[in-house]
Amino acid sequence: MKFQAQCKARVGRWYFLIVSVAMMAGLTVTAPASAATPEEEIRAMSNEMLAAANEHNVDKHLKYYVKEPDLIFVYNTKKVRGWDALHVQQTAWWGNGKTDAVYTREDQPVFQVLSPDLMLETASIGSVRTQADGKQLRSMTIYSAVWQKRPEGWRIVYCHESS
Numbered sequence: 477m478k479f480q481a482q483c484k485a486r487v488g489r490w491y492f493l494i495v496s497v498a499m500m501a502g503l504t505v506t507a508p509a510s511a512a513t514p515e516e517e518i519r520a521m522s523n524e525m526l527a528a529a530n531e532h533n534v535d536k537h538l539k540y541y542v543k544e545p546d547l548i549f550v551y552n553t554k555k556v557r558g559w560d561a562l563h564v565q566q567t568a569w570w571g572n573g574k575t576d577a578v579y580t581r582e583d584q585p586v587f588q589v590l591s592p593d594l595m596l597e598t599a600s601i602g603s604v605r606t607q608a609d610g611k612q613l614r615s616m617t618i619y620s621a622v623w624q625k626r627p628e629g630w631r632i633v634y635c636h637e638s639s
Contacts, residue, residue, distance in 0.1 A: 514595055515587045518623050518630050522585060522597060529579045532570045538563055542624070542631040550636040577605040582616065593625035615639050 512520075521540045528536035538559065541547055545558040549565075556562045570577070585599035598620045607613050622634040 514589075514623075514625070514630065518587065518595055518597055519585060521630060522599075522621075526579055526581060526601070529577075532573045532575055532577070534563060534566045534570060534573075538566060540630070540632055541635075542626070542633050546633070548634050552638055575605060577603050579603050590622070595623045595630070597621045597623060 525537055525540060528539070541549075541559055541562065543559040545560075547557070547559050547562060549556040549562045554565075556565050567573075569575075580602045582600035582602045585597045588596040588598075590596055598618070601617045601619065602614070603617065604612055604614050617637050617639040619635060619637040621632045621636075623630045624633045
């Protein structure tokens with residue numbers, strides 16, 4: 477056990493020496509890659525949100541929105557301010573979980589880095605639902621969501637949907 481600790485200490489010193497020499501020589505030294513890029517992290521959360529939308533589970537769907545009164549959500553011409561208000565509105569839109577809407581991703585999201593802690597996601601979602609008269613309504617929604625890196629992870633701070 478003592479031998480392993482000595483080896484780890486030597487490797488650490490060698491790594492420091494190699495990195496120092498490389499930097500002095502003008503070489504770029506990059507840190508080891510993290511498990512996922514911000515785009516990969518947000519893509520996974522966006523997919524979870526889509527699955528929750530198909531379950532008509534408001535709490536699960538809104539999990540990645542910032543739970544603050546400053547949140548802004550715009551749908552066509554309706555502006556909703558704050559997480560609590562969005563929760564009430566989304567519950568109403570989904571008929572308290574009784575809607576039969578089915579959502580599908582129509583394209584892959586496009587991501588733009590706005591700053592190291594801000595990402596913009598834009599994509600299209602198709603939906604099919606039964607109207608009161610029994611007819612099927614098909615629609616397309618395009619959304620743009622601004623994600624902000626926070627201590628609890630990436631959260632949507634602004635979203636605009638148009639259909």
